[in-house]
Amino acid sequence: PYDVLVVGGGPAGASAAVYAARKGIRTGIVAERFGGQIMDTLGIENFISVKYTEGPKLAASLEEHVKQYENIDVMNLQRAKRLEKKELVEIELENGAVLKSKTVILSTGARWRNVGVPGELEFKNKGVAYCPHCDGPLFEGKRVAVIGGGNSGIEAAIDLAGIVKHVTVIEFAPELKADSVLQERLTSLANVTVIKNAQTTEITGTDKVNGISYKDRETEEIHHIELEGVFVQIGLVPNTEWLDGIIERNRLGEIIVDKRGSTTVPGVFAAGDCTDSAYKQIIISMGSGATAALGAFDYLIRN
Ligand code: FAD
Numbered sequence: 001p002y003d004v005l006v007v008g009g010g011p012a013g014a015s016a017a018v019y020a021a022r023k024g025i026r027t028g029i030v031a032e033r034f035g036g037q038i039m040d041t042l043g044i045e046n047f048i049s050v051k052y053t054e055g056p057k058l059a060a061s062l063e064e065h066v067k068q069y070e071n072i073d074v075m076n077l078q079r080a081k082r083l084e085k086k087e088l089v090e091i092e093l094e095n096g097a098v099l100k101s102k103t104v105i106l107s108t109g110a111r112w113r114n115v116g117v118p119g120e121l122e123f124k125n126k127g128v129a130y131c132p133h134c135d136g137p138l139f140e141g142k143r144v145a146v147i148g149g150g151n152s153g154i155e156a157a158i159d160l161a162g163i164v165k166h167v168t169v170i171e172f173a174p175e176l177k178a179d180s181v182l183q184e185r186l187t188s189l190a191n192v193t194v195i196k197n198a199q200t201t202e203i204t205g206t207d208k209v210n211g212i213s214y215k216d217r218e219t220e221e222i223h224h225i226e227l228e229g230v231f232v233q234i235g236l237v238p239n240t241e242w243l244d245g246i247i248e249r250n251r252l253g254e255i256i257v258d259k260r261g262s263t264t265v266p267g268v269f270a271a272g273d274c275t276d277s278a279y280k281q282i283i284i285s286m287g288s289g290a291t292a293a294l295g296a297f298d299y300l301i302r303n
Helices: 011-021 036-040 055-067 132-139 151-161 180-187 282-302
Strands: 002-007 027-031 072-076 080-085 089-093 098-106 110-112 143-147 166-170 192-195 198-205 209-216 222-226 229-232 236-238 268-270
Touching: 002 011, 002 089, 002 282, 011 027, 011 036, 011 055, 011 072, 011 098, 011 282, 027 098, 036 055, 055 072, 098 282, 132 151, 132 229, 143 151, 151 166, 151 180, 151 192, 166 209, 180 192, 198 222, 209 229, 268 282
Parallel strands: 002 027, 002 098, 027 072, 098 268, 143 166, 143 229, 166 192
Antiparallel strands: 080 089, 089 098, 110 236, 198 209, 209 222
């Protein structure tokens, strides 16, 4: 069996695997797609000490770093579908193989919920963005829309209003769902417009985004706004459905961890965007991957 088996090959999983391997213990890493979300990311400017890099380049560095350790088995293009705690922890893969390990680190990440309108996929990274902390500065002085009036949408709108020329918030429901302090802050900003009861129907553009269309749900009229960017903020979904009923998760589906990365199942740890960490970023995921690996090592020497 493995001493540490990491499930997920994004920044959190790669960091956990390197930290585990450096303890000289038998480590495995299973990933559906090595690199994770950064494979879909163009410019990265907030990975501290690296002024600028691109997602696929960072993913290649992660893989190179992991593969430098001979005591790490890398199993790419494999999806885990079941976890069971017996004497050891068992992970069953979609191909039927069952891997056994003394400890497991779950780092299966998350995915942004898409709005699913024409133009969204076509203009991803060409004006359609999901992360205001990451991509906000790319729209300095430009006009953007934020789709979604929940807490993340309104936080994004407030954040972006300080950088861009104008922000339009588009909310499907007749009312914003964000906390009232955020709504108050938002209404105090001069360069923000809020459109409620509006269904986004299309993100338009040529080689990049040039506007957004929405339907007024009361009058059924279609309106079009000219702008340069669209931030989709309708939720981040953790890739934890397969753990339902086995590991405690919060109402968002995020795995609940303590300060050592431990979950409610002894010997099972978690790190990165699949957990209930307050913020989801590369540098934060890597830090929590390191924490979970050290937590797992601590568990091994005590059990
Ligand atoms: P992920 O990167 O989501 O990796 C999860 C891993 O688990 C993947 O390898 C996946 O294939 C695998 N996996 C999932 N389910 C299973 C399963 N059942 N079995 C096996 N493997 C599985 N952050 C920044 O700090 N700066 C940025 O500029 C930035 N830009 C971003 C731009 C975009 C478009 C997106 C989507 C995100 C961006 N982020 C950015 C956020 C950042 O990418 C994430 O916070 C980070 O990748 C999370 O790392 P993670 O390892 O926790 O999860």
